[in-house]
Amino acid sequence: MSLTVSRTVLSLSLLALFTYTLLAGLDMPFRASMLPVLASGLALPLTLLAIYIEWKTDNDTKNQADDSSGDLAVSESEVSVDAFRRVRYFFVWFVCLIACAHLLGFLIGLPLMVLIYLLAHREPLKLSIFLSFMVLVILYGGFQKGLVLPLPEGILTMMLFGG
Amino acid sequence: MNTWDAVWAGLIHILEPTAFLYMMLGIVISSTLVALPGIGSKTAIALLLPLAFTLDKFEAICLIVSVWAVSNTANSITSILFAVPGGSGSQAxxxxxxxxxxxxxxxxxxxxxxxxxxxxxxxGAIVLAISLPVLKPLVILLGPPEFFVLILFGIAMVSTLSGKNKAKGLVIGILGLLVSSVGIHLVSGIPRFTFGNLTLMDGLNLIPVTIGLFAIPELISLVASGSSISKMELNNLDSGRRQGMRDSLTHWWLVIRSSLVGVWVGMIPGLGSSVADWFAYGHARATEKGAEETFGKGDVRGVIAVDSATNAKEGGSLIPTLAFGIPGSSTLALVFGGLLIVGVKPGKEILTTHLDVTFSFIWLLIIASVITSLLCIIFIKPLAKATQVRPTLLVPVICAVSLVGAFANSNNFGDIIVMATFGVFGYWLRLHGWPRPPLLLGLVLGPEAERHLWTSYQLYEWEFVLRPITGSLLILLILILGWPTLKALFAKLQQGEQV
Structure with missing residues (x-):
């Protein structure tokens, strides 16, 4: 998907979202609908205005963050073909990270996925094992024991070994 | 006890060896814990409350207040180094x-x-000390309509963070308000935009949304660029350290103005200490010379404004807490709880018969802030070197810790999905130049805005906008928003006249 298409989809999604919240708000009792209706009613024309301004000043800011947008600007190296390929791989890994945390539990899933990421990026084996172990130490020692935060066990590990 | 006796006694109480030791313990615990994403000063205070129960009054005050007072200082570490906000006060x-x-x-x-x-x-501490006698009429002057318009002001401030296309900032700010309305409406019990999902019924929490909006897109950016956070050689670390200190002193006027913004925001109960940083940033961006071009690209004034305000607001937020027993924030509510445990009751008593306790608070704010800053400055070298680490080493570790940070907030796996969703959305916004900060501001201010809007409507119907202070604030707000357009219009008219 090209950046222009992606940008158009984002603008249209915002318009669709505000239209939905306005219509859904109108169906709610007055007390609950005040903020959603007021906010959506303001947001719809403002979104159209923002799209119009963007379209008008499109030539020099195309596919770039507005340099003075008060947010962190996107650099050239982040919008290259190679960069998007790396981002795609990252997304796959990130989804697996969440899935592993859910299936294997935080204490097994997260260090395991850290290890896989490091090895996939050709980091030295010893360093990869050390860092994964450090993640385990932070999770177990810092969060589970230190902060008494019960980290959830995985669905799969519970099925295999019991809760 | 006269005021000067109270000032002196307040200092002596916290310089007692055991009390001082507990203050140091509080500083170390707070600085360590708040550096972990998702673990804020609230968690730290909650963990220490059972210990405070066993201590003498001033020892407990030293422990609890120091944890709270210094949390904003250490919060900046992960914000600056990895774009992962340590807490809600360090987003900007x-x-x-x-x-x-x-x-x-x-x-x-x-x-x-x-x-x-x-x-x-x-x-902030000095302002707190000075304002003790005059605070009551100031806070009483503001009612729900004024609070509502002040919140709109907050959203308007974000438009100054949105560069040339201010409409984008406003849209995202309003989106933040809508995001805050997700969940069961507390007054009517109506589920709003929940789609029957249990996680959404509770509403969207600030921590997973913050981690998602800021940390995940920056991690993606690191992955995309394939280079370490610092793409350049680290300049001489010692001179950098000295330069940073000089910067703060050189821009003393900005420090004072931002601190005033912080105190002002902090002293309004419920406005939320987590918005002081945005207000200060917006103020600095609107008033500092050349800020429109340099802010957001690594201008030290942006850091100075935010950090002075976030710490100064603590003094401000103590004003309603001590004077009226109204905690200025949820963290202060915990501090309040801790004080009650050890027999200190905020309100009239603490400002009259126990004035020494109030001054212990003020001294603690000063001493703990200075000690924490010195400790942090000493450890700058290893911290700064962290930005040179390869992204392949940083990304998976920060991702894993962020995941736990999002979960730790409410022990709910659904928050991880919220974090991931906002991570992707934040990346999308960033890619196309839609500013992300206004969303957070809207989310933070949303519940208060709705509460004040409803109360104002109940009291005055829509005529609340015509009340003197409210009306004046609204006109000012419209002028702020419309000023660039009006300015351009006047310039065009003048050009036309000259031709």
């Missing part, structure tokens, strides 16, 4: 602190942040 630090770290100026950014933090803390 990312905007200029992180680009500075990327430009090899991590040491300067950290040093400026810590120095401004200390100066802001001192300033």
């Amino acid at each position: 630090t990312i905007l200029d602190g992180y680009p500075m770290a990327r430009n090899g100026e991590a040491s300067r950014a950290l040093s400026a942040a810590f120095t401004s933090s200390a100066l802001g803390g001192i300033f």
Whole structure:
């Protein structure tokens, strides 16, 4: 998907979202609908205005963050073909990270996925094992024991070994 | 006890060896814990409350207040180094602190942040001390309509963070308000935009949304660029440290103005201490010379403004807490609880017969801020070097810790999905130049805005906008928003006349 298409989809999604919240708000009792209706009613024309301004000043800011947008600007190296390929791989890994945390539990899933990421990026084996172990130490020692935060066990590990 | 006796006694109480030791313990615990994403000062205080129960009154005050007072200083570390906000008060630090770290100026950014933090803390404490006799009429002057318009002001401030296309900032700010309305409406019990999902019924929490909006897109950015956070050689770390301290002192007027913004926001109960940083950033961006061009790209003034305000607001937020027993924030509500445990009851008593306790608070704000900043400045070198680490080592570790940070907030796996969703959305916004900060501001201010809107409507119907202060604030708000357009229009008219 090209950046222009992606940008158009984002603008249209915002318009669709505000239209939905306005219509859904109108169906709610007055007390609950005040903020959603007021906010959506303001947001719809403002979104159209923002799209119009963007379209008008499109030539020099195309596919770039507005340099003075008060947010962190996107650099050239982040919008290259190679960069998007790396981002795609990252997304796959990130989804697996969440899935592993859910299936294997935080204490097994997260260090395991850290290890896989490091090895996939050709980091030295010893360093990869050390860092994964450090993640385990932070999770177990810092969060589970230190902060008494019960980290959830995985669905799969519970099925295999019991809760 | 007269005021000067109370000032002296307040200092003596916290300089007692055991009390001082508990203050140091509080500083170390707070600085360590708040550096972990998702673990804020609230968690730290909650963990320490059972210990406070066993201590003498001033020892407990030293422990609890120091944990709370210094949390904003250490919060800046992860914000500047990794764009991962340590807590809700350090979100705006990312905007200029992180680009500075990327430009090899991590040491300067950290040093400026810590120095401004200390100066802001001192300033906030002094304002608290001075304002004790005159605060009551000030807070009573504001009713729900004024609070509502002040919140709209907050949203309007974000439009100044949105560069040329201010409409984008407003749209995202309003989106934040809508995001805040997700969940069961507390007054009517109506589920709003929940789609029957249990996680959404509870509403969207600030921590997973913050981590998602800021940390995940920056991690993606690191992956995309394939280089370490700092793409340049780290400049001489010692000179960076000195430069950062000099920056804060050189921009003393900005420190004072931002601190005033912080105190002002802090002293309004419920407005939320987590918005002081945005207000200060917006103020600095609107008033500092050349800020429109340089802010967001690594301007040290952006860091100075935010960090002075975040620490100064603590002094401000103590004003309603001590004077009226109205905690200025949820963290202060915990501090309040801790004080009650050890027999200190905020309100009239603490300002009259126990004035020494009030001054112990003020001294603690000053001393703890200075000690924390000094400690942080000492450890700048290893911190700054972290920005040189390869992204392949940083990304998976920060991702894993962020995941737990999002979960730790409410022990709910659904928050991880919220974090991931906002991570993707934040990346999308960033890619196309839609500013992300206004969303957070809207989310933070949303519940208060709705509450004040409803109360105002109940009291005056829509005529609440015609009340003197409310009306004046609204006109000012419209002028702020419309000023650039009006200015351009006047310029065109003048040109036309000349032709």
